[in-house]
Amino acid sequence: MADGFDLWHHGDLEVGDGLVDLAVNVRSGTPPPWLIDAITASLPDLAAYPRQEAAVRAVAARHRMDPERVLLTAGAAEAFVLIARAFRPRHAVVVHPQFTEPEAALRSAGHMVDRVILRPEDGFVLDPAAIPADADLVVIGNPTNPTSVLHRADDLRELARPDRILVVDEAFMDAVPGEPESLAGASIPGLVVIRSLTKTWGLAGLRVGYVLAAAGLIEQLAAVQPHWPVSTPALAAAIACSNEHAVAEAAAAALDTERQRSYLLDNLVAGRTYGVPRGPFVLVQVAGGTVLREALRAKGYAVRRGDTFPGLGPDWLRIAVRPEDVVDGFVKVWRDTAVDL
Structure with a gap:
């Protein structure tokens, strides 16, 4: 716990046997068969130690950058731990509400962390001027989990300083059509971009992601x-x-996700959203959120609690985007339950 927030809580803890999962932001129907085949084909090589060179080259080619600017990691979570170990910031700042793992990793490594809290009335949109000038390590998600807001790349560039490490978590960027605000591959002093293969490809159990940064x-x-x-x-x-x-x-x-997200938002009667959601999830504020979440769970649906994210409270729920047939069942229960409350 840090200031009353359980930074180690994640959506998978909301899921249980028999529950329809709208708590975890992993795309439905994944991994695809061709990916399972590629993974399966590697199994005869398990007796040998892993060799990364081919995978590093592949990721570098995908982002049109030199291989020495790529570091493969055991998921994005390991990347946050490495950042906390490798750098010695005097003034670390994490922009919230966002994925809590970066702050948890920094605190576990003994760093003091300040928070910049984005406000719902501002649409959870970043104001670069809100970041302290003396911050030498800044962490922000784009699009941000759990707000689903996509920040402008130009606003993120404003945060760059020669003496600052700027960490941009793009774990959900490939779920945004065209990745319009991505900084992957950009040559910006101090920029560290983190990407994940977990969300789009359904590889949470395999643990694979990567860092893009200067050599x-x-x-x-x-x-x-x-x-x-x-x-x-x-x-x-x-x-x-x-x-x-x-x-x-x-x-x-990503186009499918965009359509499914619109369908979900169009059919959610109770609750209010802030900002423009662009990720594979939506953040909803609804009176009696804790009671509603437990009632939904009792009726077979798991959603993500919001009160573990700094800047939010118990009346916030994060709902993963799912195909329309799943949303139809969920929305009916949501409406009936919200009315009962």
Whole structure:
């Protein structure tokens, strides 16, 4: 707990047997068969230690950058731990509400952390002027979990300083059609971009992600990373998810997510959203959120509680985007339950 917020709580803790999962932001119907085949084909090589070179080249080619600017990690979560180990910020700032793992990792490494809280009445939109000028490490999500807000790349560029590490968590960027505000591949001093293969490809159990940054920053992060951090099957997944076919499929999936998100929002009667959601989830404020969440659970649906995110409270719920047939069942229960409250 940090100031009353359980920074280690994640959506998977909301899910249970028999519940329809709208709490975890992993795309439905994944991993696809071709990805399972690629992972399965790597299994005969398990006796050998993992070799990363091919996967690093594949990720670098996908983002049109040099391989020395890529670091593969055991999911985005490991990247946050490496950042907390590799750098020694005097004034670390995390922009909230957002994924709590970065702050938790920084605190676990002994760093003091300040919070900049974005406000719902401002649409949870970043004002670069709100970031303290002396902050030498800044962490922000884009699009942000749980608000689903996509910040302007130009606003993020304003945060860059020669003496500042700017960490942009783009774990959900490939769920945004065209990735319009991505900084992946950008040459900005101190920029560290974190990406994940978990969400779009359904690989939460495999643990694979990567960091994109200047070669010098990658060297600092690699220096505190254990040997062989990414398994052979995860390396196979990184290669498979970086080719042209996979990128095209992810782009099509992002369009599906956009349509499904609109359908969900159009049918949610009770509750209020702030800002413009662009990620594969929506954040809703509704009176009696805790009671509603428990009532939904009793009727077979799991949604993510919002009160573990700094800047939010018990009347906030995060709902994952799902196909229309799932939404139809959920919305009926949501409406009936909200009315009963």
